[in-house]
Each structure stands twice: as structure tokens, then as C-alpha cells.
Amino acid sequence: MSLKNYESVIILTPVLSEQQMQDAVKGYRELITEQGGKVIHENNWGLAKLAYPINKKVTGFYHIFEFQAEPEFIATLELSYRRDERVMRFLTTALDKHAVIYNERKRKGEIGNTKAAEAARAKKKEEIELIETEDLED
Numbered sequence: 001m002s003l004k005n006y007e008s009v010i011i012l013t014p015v016l017s018e019q020q021m022q023d024a025v026k027g028y029r030e031l032i033t034e035q036g037g038k039v040i041h042e043n044n045w046g047l048a049k050l051a052y053p054i055n056k057k058v059t060g061f062y063h064i065f066e067f068q069a070e071p072e073f074i075a076t077l078e079l080s081y082r083r084d085e086r087v088m089r090f091l092t093t094a095l096d097k098h099a100v101i102y103n104e105r106k107r108k109g110e111i112g113n114t115k116a117a118e119a120a121r122a123k124k125k126e127e128i129e130l131i132e133t134e135d136l137e138d
């Protein structure tokens with residue numbers, strides 16, 4: 001079997017300390033790698049307000065894993081999410097090739113409204129202008 005690309009978002013309960021939150025994330029990272037998966041990228045969004053209360057809590061720690069794994073592994077991962085009282089919600093999605101490319105471009109700063117994205121667009125614009133100028137000179 002070949003590895004497929006996935007993205008998994010978890011929302012951890014806000015009552016955890018920073019260390020407990022990091023331990024939970026580390027446990028899931030290790031679960032992915034121990035089962036033959038490969039973590040491509042992680043993003044810790046930190047404590048954020050929820051769209052609606054969950055278990056009478058209005059905030060939660062958001063963490064996103066982008067990884068490659070066997071399709072059968074997803075059931076194992078989601079079962080461990082369900083059994084973990086620290087996880088309030090989770091969502092795992094399979095990524096197609098376009099989503100993988102989009103995520104790579106976003107990490108490089110080519111997409112989005114961040115300063116890195118604006119700098120990347122400005123650099124790309126300068127390169128295009130330089131090429132156009134060189135073409136005119138020839």
C-alpha cells in the first residue's frame with residue numbers, strides 16, 4: 001500500500017497546562033510515526049475561541065497535523081482521539097494533490113495575507129519586472 005496525504009485538526013480542552021497540551025500533541029505525533037506514517041508539517045494555533053461552546057467551554061487549544069499514512073491508520077488515530085478525554089473535537093481529512101500543493105505554497109508564504117506572503121509576492125513581481133526589462137533590452 002502507498003501512503004496517502006491527510007490533515008488532522010484537534011481541539012484540546014483549555015484546562016490543560018502548556019506542558020500537558022504539548023504532551024498530548026507529542027503522543028499523537030509519535031502515534032503517527034510509530035505506525036509507519038510521516039509528519040509533513042504541524043501548526044499549533046494555540047488557544048482560540050470556539051464557534052460554539054463544547055462541554056461548557058468557550059475556548060480550546062487548536063493543533064493541526066499534516067501527515068502521510070496508510071489509509072487503515074486513520075481509524076486507529078481517530079479511535080485514540082475518541083478515547084482521549086483531552087480531545088474535545090477532531091477532524092481528519094484526506095488531501096488530494098491540489099490540497100498538498102496549496103499547503104506547500106502556503107508554508108512558503110506564497111498564499112495568504114501574511115507579511116511573508118506579501119513579501120513573496122513582491123519578490124515574484126520584482127523578478128517578473130526584471131525579466132520583462134531584460135527582454136526589452138535584447
